[in-house]
Amino acid sequence: MPKQYGLVTGGGLNLRAQPDISSARLTQIFNNTTLIVVAHNDDWYSTACGTLTGYVMKRQPSHRIDFRGPRLTAFASSAYNTS
Numbered sequence: 001m002p003k004q005y006g007l008v009t010g011g012g013l014n015l016r017a018q019p020d021i022s023s024a025r026l027t028q029i030f031n032n033t034t035l036i037v038v039a040h041n042d043d044w045y046s047t048a049c050g051t052l053t054g055y056v057m058k059r060q061p062s063h064r065i066d067f068r069g070p071r072l073t074a075f076a077s078s079a080y081n082t083s
Contacts (some may be wrong), residue, residue, distance in 0.1 A: 004037045006045075006065035013065075019044035019055040026054045035065060 012030050016023040019041075029035065029049050035056070039046040044055045045065065056065070 004067055006035045006037050006047075006067045008033045008035065009064045009066055013056050013060065015047070015049055015052060015054040015056060017054055019046075021057065023055070026052050029056070037065070037067070 008029050008031055010031065012028040015026045015029055017026055018024075027049070033049065035045075036048040037045045038048065040058070043058055045058060047054065047056050
C-alpha cells in the first residue's frame with residue numbers, strides 16, 4: 001500500500017489509539033507536522049507520526065491535512081474497534 005504524506009495545518013490534531021472519538025489519545029499533533037497516511041475511510045485517517053501510529057479524525061473544521069503524493073487507499077471496516 002503506497003504511503004501518502006500530509007502536512008497538518010490550522011492547529012493540533014489528536015492521534016487516537018483506535019478510530020473512535022472516545023479512544024485513548026496517544027498524542028497531539030501540532031501545526032506544520034508531517035504525517036504519513038497509510039489508509040483512510042469516510043471519517044478517519046490511519047497515520048504514523050514519529051514512532052506512534054494511530055488514527056486522526058478527518059472532519060475537524062479548523063484543522064486540515066494537506067496531502068502530497070499518491071491517492072489514499074480506503075481501509076476495510078474490519079479495521080474498526082467499535083466497542
